[in-house]
Amino acid sequence: MTKLSDTQAIILGAAAQRDDRNVLPLPGSLRGGAAQKVIGALMKRGLIAETVTDQLAKADPALNRIWRNDEDGCAILLHVTDAGLAAIGIEPEQPDTKPAPKTRKPRTGTKQARMIEMLRDDVGATIDEIVEATGWQAHTVRGAMSGALKKKLGMTITSEKVEGRGRVYRIASD
Structure with missing residues (x-):
């Protein structure tokens, strides 16, 4: 106990x-x-x-x-x-299972929605492009991708280096 x-x-x-x-x-x-x-x-x-x-x-x-x-x-x-x-010595009524994570729906008309739109585009987006579109600082963009998009919304973000653009991020299609 x-x-x-x-x-x-x-x-x-x-x-x-x-x-x-x-x-x-x-x-x-x-x-x-x-x-x-x-x-x-x-x-x-x-x-x-x-x-x-x-x-x-x-x-x-x-x-x-x-x-x-x-x-x-x-x-x-x-x-x-x-x-x-x-x-405290009480038997649970059912086995301890982790609840499925809630999938949240992003709000429309927000900076986050704009970032998602850019990342869903075929050409993707760089951190600098998202900074310019949202007015956020670069660390805020990275944090939003990691926290809001990956963890809270369950999106998969991919990245690749593109000649002439740098690192380009995209939301992987399901």
Whole structure:
């Protein structure tokens, strides 16, 4: 059995009693840096996890139900995992399977949408071309390709050196 602090056991036990297994709200005395530290430790050990929702509700200072918001403003909740239930002696109802990643749909009319459009073009785009089209800095373009396009949207980005243009990036067609 996993060794837990009293606070961690209280948080997991309360979440296990909720139908939605939401970790929030936290005990009334746990706020600010202390809350961040306890939640971070539970997440690091895989006993709780974040769940991105389609809600555009804002996280509230009292940490009532929504933990935080992602860059698109969607609410992120915390839920107890099957490992968290096992740590407090509760058998999970079903085997611990990882949920399929949500495929997000990019918003239209944004700089990100413009970048995607350029990368889907047959000729692709260089970092400098995307910088010029979006007004972003080069490191922001690289971060958007790595984070938003690859990780969040699940796109495959390819690159190749093209004589006279430099490194050209494209979104691989499915």
